[in-house]
Every structure is written in structure tokens, then in C-alpha cells.
Amino acid sequence: MSQxxxxxxxxKSPFFDSTIEAGAAAFTIYNRxxxxxxxxxxxxxxxxxxxxxxxxxxxxxxxxxxVGPDAKALVxxxxxRNLESIKPGVARYAPLCDHNGVLINDPIxxxxxxDRYWLSIADSDVLLWVRAVAGERGxxxxxxxxxxxxxxxxxPLAEQLMADLVGPExxxxxxxxxxxxxxxxxxxxxxxxxxxxxxxxxxxxxxDGTRGNELWSIVMDAGEKYGIGPGxxxxxxxxxxxxxxxxxDHLRDATPLEVGLGAFVSxxxxxxxxxxxxxxxxxxxxxxxxxxxxxxxxxxxxAISNTHPWPLTRGGVPVGELRNMVWSPRLxxxxxxxxxxxxxxxxxxxxxxxxxWQTLEAVVSGQPFGDPRA
Amino acid sequence: MSQxxxxxxxxKSPFFDSTIEAGAAAFTIYNRxxxxxxxxxxxxxxxxxxxxxxxxxxxxxxxxxxVGPDAKALVxxxxxRNLESIKPGVARYAPLCDHNGVLINDPIxxxxxxDRYWLSIADSDVLLWVRAVAGERGxxxxxxxxxxxxxxxxxPLAEQLMADLVGPExxxxxxxxxxxxxxxxxxxxxxxxxxxxxxxxxxxxxxDGTRGNELWSIVMDAGEKYGIGPGxxxxxxxxxxxxxxxxxDHLRDATPLEVGLGAFVSxxxxxxxxxxxxxxxxxxxxxxxxxxxxxxxxxxxxAISNTHPWPLTRGGVPVGELRNMVWSPRLxxxxxxxxxxxxxxxxxxxxxxxxxWQTLEAVVSGQPFGDPRA
Numbered sequence: 077m078s079q080x081x082x083x084x085x086x087x088k089s090p091f092f093d094s095t096i097e098a099g100a101a102a103f104t105i106y107n108r109x110x111x112x113x114x115x116x117x118x119x120x121x122x123x124x125x126x127x128x129x130x131x132x133x134x135x136x137x138x139x140x141x142x143v144g145p146d147a148k149a150l151v152x153x154x155x156x157r158n159l160e161s162i163k164p165g166v167a168r169y170a171p172l173c174d175h176n177g178v179l180i181n182d183p184i185x186x187x188x189x190x191d192r193y194w195l196s197i198a199d200s201d202v203l204l205w206v207r208a209v210a211g212e213r214g215x216x217x218x219x220x221x222x223x224x225x226x227x228x229x230x231x232p233l234a235e236q237l238m239a240d241l242v243g244p245e246x247x248x249x250x251x252x253x254x255x256x257x258x259x260x261x262x263x264x265x266x267x268x269x270x271x272x273x274x275x276x277x278x279x280x281x282x283x284d285g286t287r288g289n290e291l292w293s294i295v296m297d298a299g300e301k302y303g304i305g306p307g308x309x310x311x312x313x314x315x316x317x318x319x320x321x322x323x324x325d326h327l328r329d330a331t332p333l334e335v336g337l338g339a340f341v342s343x344x345x346x347x348x349x350x351x352x353x354x355x356x357x358x359x360x361x362x363x364x365x366x367x368x369x370x371x372x373x374x375x376x377x378x379a380i381s382n383t384h385p386w387p388l389t390r391g392g393v394p395v396g397e398l399r400n401m402v403w404s405p406r407l408x409x410x411x412x413x414x415x416x417x418x419x420x421x422x423x424x425x426x427x428x429x430x431x432x433w434q435t436l437e438a439v440v441s442g443q444p445f446g447d448p449r450a
Numbered sequence: 451m452s453q454x455x456x457x458x459x460x461x462k463s464p465f466f467d468s469t470i471e472a473g474a475a476a477f478t479i480y481n482r483x484x485x486x487x488x489x490x491x492x493x494x495x496x497x498x499x500x501x502x503x504x505x506x507x508x509x510x511x512x513x514x515x516x517v518g519p520d521a522k523a524l525v526x527x528x529x530x531r532n533l534e535s536i537k538p539g540v541a542r543y544a545p546l547c548d549h550n551g552v553l554i555n556d557p558i559x560x561x562x563x564x565d566r567y568w569l570s571i572a573d574s575d576v577l578l579w580v581r582a583v584a585g586e587r588g589x590x591x592x593x594x595x596x597x598x599x600x601x602x603x604x605x606p607l608a609e610q611l612m613a614d615l616v617g618p619e620x621x622x623x624x625x626x627x628x629x630x631x632x633x634x635x636x637x638x639x640x641x642x643x644x645x646x647x648x649x650x651x652x653x654x655x656x657x658d659g660t661r662g663n664e665l666w667s668i669v670m671d672a673g674e675k676y677g678i679g680p681g682x683x684x685x686x687x688x689x690x691x692x693x694x695x696x697x698x699d700h701l702r703d704a705t706p707l708e709v710g711l712g713a714f715v716s717x718x719x720x721x722x723x724x725x726x727x728x729x730x731x732x733x734x735x736x737x738x739x740x741x742x743x744x745x746x747x748x749x750x751x752x753a754i755s756n757t758h759p760w761p762l763t764r765g766g767v768p769v770g771e772l773r774n775m776v777w778s779p780r781l782x783x784x785x786x787x788x789x790x791x792x793x794x795x796x797x798x799x800x801x802x803x804x805x806x807w808q809t810l811e812a813v814v815s816g817q818p819f820g821d822p823r824a
Contacts, residue, residue, distance in 0.1 A: 078453070078454055078476060079477070079488075080476065081476045081478045081487035083698060084699070085698035103454065104455045105479035114453075114455060174582065176581070201574055205579060205581075209586060211548065211549025211724065212549075382458070383456040384456065
């Protein structure tokens with residue numbers, strides 16, 4: 077491990093001081109914002125998330141706001157998924173592709189008002205990309221990063237905690253990927269039933285960045301009786317649960333079909349979106365691109381994890397990379413995600429993974445993300 | 451200080467292992483690549499850069515390659531600077547603006563061939579932006595990130611070291627911001643007289659990422675007699691020398707005119723580029739934007755530096771932020787860069803900087819970057 081340098085190029089989250097005080101031990105940089113990735117005890121953090129409730133600073137999940145008369149048409153043109161049915165109060169997981177059909181982000185699209193949308197993004201500069209598209213098209217929209225910072229409350233006890241905070245009616249009425257305006261002690265946020273785990277929970281999209289530490293304290297105090305603690309997006313749980321980590325699980329030239337997001341790509345109707353022609357050419361085999369797949373793999377033996385991709389071979393021939401590998405407490409074995417040539421993607425295929433210290437046997441077990449989220 | 455998390459989302463530079471072995475103590479993340487920012491002894495690193503020669507891993511300065519029949523026309527449309535005279539062997543510092551005239555990067559444009567260009571970028575996803583523009587325009591180009599990783603050799607003795615490595619003729623014939631193809635022991639690179647310091651030196655744009663550690667060792671061995679050591683882009687020297695740090699010295703909604711890059715923006719001819727109309731509206735006062743300026747400031751007293759922006763006021767009224775502050779060994783005082791309302795930009799203006807622990811008096815001393823680089 078090395079130190080991280082703090083400086084003015086990278087932003088601090090509205091919850092930054094609270095996370096330091098709570099013992100944040102390691103950070104990454106995500107959308108040019110510091111984001112905690114560890115509080116120093118991975119086993120305890122997994123336990124907290126899967127049995128109680130954890131509070132995550134995910135302000136680095138920045139928003140790209142698109143507002144104006146052409147906003148809805150533009151958002152549909154940007155999104156590979158059919159968004160006809162989106163409306164205020166509804167959010168959709170909607171991959172974005174560039175003109176070559178390459179996945180450039182996998183945001184949640186939040187419809188705030190009929191002419192106002194947030195793309196709640198993973199780690200890439202979608203703001204620049206949307207501005208370029210809107211600018212060249214001459215769309216009548218404003219595109220900017222608003223003062224909106226998500227705080228995630230995740231875990232089986234999140235439901236009760238949230239009911240204590242905003243009242244049981246609001247929580248009971250909120251379906252998965254639905255959202256509404258809310259406030260606690262005058263602190264305004266959009267409350268959405270969402271989050272990057274499958275343990276249940278909410279994201280509070282704080283809309284006043286000056287009040288982050290206040291909100292953190294209020295949630296922590298109210299959560300004490302449920303055993304709440306600080307946590308971070310959890311690599312073990314999300315791989316067990318089959319949630320994609322954009323840019324981490326695959327190479328940056330991957331298509332949404334290659335990473336298993338076909339269920340969110342509307343190729344078979346008359347919706348027009350950026351990258352559709354390229355994806356259709358891929359599907360019909362006319363693009364000349366060699367198809368790859370994101371697959372689950374198992375490695376037998378003791379607990380294993382990686383900090384960078386390991387090369388994979390089959391019979392001595394390179395076939396891809398083992399991108400992420402963790403010990404699964406639920407399955408009691410090491411599981412991971414590999415990005416491999418399609419010919420090596422069949423379940424049961426035996427691959428060799430070149431770790432730093434030895435060669436390991438990895439067996440393809442299936443494909444993740446078959447399950448549409450919402 | 452906190453730890454940095456290592457994982458598959460962020461890439462390692464081809465020189466990564468060498469930097470770890472050389473004692474890299476802290477990293478940042480820049481263009482989704484780990485980049486060393488300290489070897490643990492700032493005074494010694496400044497001394498090395500300004501009196502001898504230092505070797506920097508700046509592979510995170512990624513390239514966006516634009517190649518094809520429409521490449522030259524597209525590069526001109528992307529760049530706020532007039533590039534009519536660019537040709538193979540020549541590089542130009544050329545700011546990029548979005549359709550609102552906002553500075554989105556300040557790359558060096560390297561003309562590799564008449565139909566092949568590299569944008570050698572600061573920290574933002576120019577690749578996505580260029581692909582969006584090219585895609586919407588229907589330009590006949592390929593846009594991608596090539597296997598090109600800069601290694602910088604900077605300092606007053608860089609000239610002699612480079613002559614030892616590639617021969618004195620090649621070095622003597624290479625003017626500022628000029629480049630040529632070169633190799634050392636079969637390791638291919640583009641050699642450019644450039645770099646993010648004003649101590650003199652070169653950037654070696656390695657074009658085979660598998661050979662980074664080899665190249666590092668060769669340069670280190672050859673540099674031993676000049677007292678070479680590892681270093682990083684140096685905050686003290688670059689502020690003394692007036693080199694912009696994109697995204698760090700200013701807010702991300704700044705225009706190139708606001709940050710002092712007017713000399714590189716071609717508003718008074720018939721060159722068309724993205725953002726020109728917005729910048730002209732700004733200049734004529736029709737945009738309604740409140741103008742700001744990047745200015746140098748002095749703070750009297752002991753050595754001071756900051757790790758995040760400090761709010762600035764004048765007579766109790768907020769006027770901007772003190773973005774970066776360092777102790778200048780050359781000037782023997784604390785100097786910095788502030789991004790302030792234009793009304794507070796006059797030399798001699800006295801501002802109050804709110805540091806974490808006290809209020810400091812900062813005096814505007816002038817504007818940086820008046821000096822066109824190349």
C-alpha cells in the first residue's frame with residue numbers, strides 16, 4: 077500500500093470530514109472526487125452490510141443534469157435502453173454507448189421532472205460527452221453538474237432506519253428504483269430506493285452540499301440502535317450479487333452486450349440511440365470485432381484477491397484477463413469476474429490465471445448480470 | 451495522509467514497478483492511471499530538478515489519437531488555437547473548449563503524420579468528447595487511445611544525458627516543442643523537447659508499453675553520472691515557472707481567457723472551433739457570465755502550502771478561492787494561484803484566505819501564463 081496525495085485537482089465529498097473522523101483508512105479517486113474504499117476491517121464491513129446497516133459516502137457518483145425542452149429526446153438518444161415509460165419519480169438503469177457501440181458508462185437515469193434528468197454516473201466524464209452531443213445537435217438544453225451528492229444507506233436494517241428518519245409511509249410507498257423529494261431537519265434530498273448492493277437500502281441524493289456532515293451525523297445517530305457503522309461499496313458483496321463495476325470488470329473498449337447488459341439495450345425496435353448501428357453490425361457478425369464475454373469464475377483453494385488484472389490463458393493461448401477476484405463469505409470460495417474471448421466463455425472452461433506469485437486454475441461458472449435490475 | 455486503494459478500475463503505468471522500486475511514497479490518480487506524486491523528500495526533489503536531472507513517470511498524460519482523412523480538419527475544429535502551421539515534427543500547446551467556451555483540457559497537440567495526431571492530455575476524458583464530436587459530424591477518422599506512455603527527463607543536465615542516450619546530433623537538432631522518432635536498444639519512442647517544468651528537458655513518448663521498466667533502467671543507469679534521481683511533476687517549480695495545472699488551479703467551469711491562456715485562443719480570424727461563439731459573446735460582455743481571473747498571490751510569513759482550496763474574501767465578501775499555495779525556494783516566500791472575480795484581480799489587491807487553522811493575508815501580485823510556451 078502507498079499513500080494518496082491530497083490536492084486541489086481532486087474534490088472532497090460533502091461527507092469527507094465525517095468519513096475521516098469515522099476512520100476511513102483508504103481512498104480511491106472516482107469522478108475526480110476522493111471516495112473512501114476501506115475502514116480497515118473488510119470482514120467487519122462485509123458483516124455489517126449483510127446483517128445490519130452501513131452508511132457509505134458515494135458522493136463521487138456525480139450527477140449530469142440535463143434540463144430543457146429537448147431534455148427527454150436527448151436523454152433517449154444518449155441511452156441504449158428504451159426510456160419511453162420513464163416519468164417523474166422513476167429511475168432506470170440505462171447503459172450509454174459511444175458511436176462505436178462501446179460502453180462508456182452505466183448510469184441510473186433519474187427523471188426529476190418531465191424536462192429535467194440526472195444521469196447518476198459511474199467513473200467517466202459523461203458531462204463532456206453529453207455537452208459535445210448536445211452542442212453538435214444544437215439541442216435546447218442545459219447540461220451541467222448540479223450540487224447533488226448521494227449518501228447510501230445499505231443493508232437489511234436500512235428499511236427500519238429510513239422509516240425512523242422520514243416516516244414509515246414515505247418508505248412503504250417507495251418501490252424499487254422509485255424516488256421522491258424528502259428532507260430531514262430541513263436538509264433537502266431526493267430519496268431513492270437503490271444502491272450498489274443487493275442487501276436492500278436507499279440512496280439519499282443530498283441537494284445542499286454544505287450540509288453533508290450534518291446529514292451524516294443525523295443518520296449515524298438514528299442508526300445507532302440498529303448497529304450502523306461506516307462502510308464503502310463492497311467488492312465481495314457486489315460480486316456475489318452480480319453487480320457490474322464499470323471500467324473495472326472489463327476493458328474500456330467493451331460493448332454492453334459483451335459485459336452482459338443485453339437486457340438493457342433496445343436493439344429490436346425503432347428507438348434511435350448513439351451506437352445502435354454499431355451494435356447491430358456486431359450482432360450480425362458484420363463488424364469484424366472479435367466478441368468477448370464477461371464471465372464468473374471459481375478458483376478452488378484458500379482466500380484469494382487481486383489488486384490488478386491477471387492474464388488468462390487456455391492451453392497456453394492468451395484469452396483475456398481475470399479482472400476482479402474476491403473471497404466470497406457466502407459461498408466460502410474465491411470467485412471472480414473474467415473478461416475473455418467468447419470462445420473461452422462456456423461454463424466449465426478451465427483457464428490458467430497468472431497471479432504475481434503463482435499460476436492458478438480458474439473455472440468458468442456462468443455469466444453475471446442476467447437479472448435486469450430496474 | 452491516507453492510503454490509496456489499488457484495484458482493476460485504475461491502470462498501472464508501464465513504469466509502475468520501477469517507481470515502486472525507486473521508493474514512490476504517494477500516488478494520485480490521473481486519467482484513470484496511478485501516477486507518483488512524491489518520493490518522500492520534497493526539498494531533495496526540488497533540488498534535483500533545478501540543479502541536476504530528474505526522471506518522472508508521466509504515463510498518465512495519456513494520448514488521444516486521431517487518424518484518417520478528416521483528422522487535420524477535426525483537430526482544428528477541436529482546438530481553440532490556430533493550428534494552420536502544424537506539421538509532422540511539430541507540437542503545439544492548444545487548449546480545448548466545449549460548446550460553452552469552457553476549458554475542458556489543455557493538451558499538447560503532436561502532429562505525428564499529416565493525417566495522424568496525438569492530443570497529449572491533462573486530466574479529463576477527451577477521448578469520449580472527441581468521439582462524440584466526430585460521431586455527430588460523421589468525420590472519417592478513427593479516435594482511440596494508443597499504446598503511448600510519456601517518460602519525462604527534466605532538469606538542467608537533461609540535455610547532456612539525452613545526448614549520451616541518442617547521440618548529440620539528434621538532440622542538438624531538436625528545437626523546443628519539436629519531436630522525432632527515436633529508439634534506445636530497440637525500444638521505440640517519440641522524443642519531444644517538452645515537459646511540465648521550465649528547467650529544460652524532454653518527454654520520451656514510449657510506443658511499446660511492455661518495455662517501460664527497461665527504458666526506465668537504461669535512463670537511470672546512463673544518468674548516474676549526472677546525479678539523476680526519481681521525481682514527479684513538481685508543484686513548487688511549476689508555480690514559480692507559471693505553468694497551468696488544468697482542473698487544479700481553477701474551477702472546472704473556467705474559460706481559457708479566465709485562466710490566462712488568451713494567447714492560445716484564436717478569436718480574431720476566420721478559424722472555426724468549438725466554443726468560439728461563446729468566447730466571443732463573453733469578450734463583448736453579452737454572455738452575462740461574471741468574469742474571473744487566475745492570479746498569482748503572495749503570502750508573507752513562514753512556509754505555507756494547502757491540500758485543498760481555501761475560500762478568499764475581500765472586505766468580508768467572497769471573491770473566489772486560493773487554489774494552490776507553495777513555499778518558493780527561489781523567491782523565499784509563499785506564492786500561489788487564486789481564481790477570483792475579475793474585480794479582485796488587480797495587482798496589489800489584499801485578500802483574506804481562510805485556511806483550516808487561521809486567516810492569512812494574500813496579496814495579488816500579477817497574472818501567470820502571459821508567456822506563450824510554443
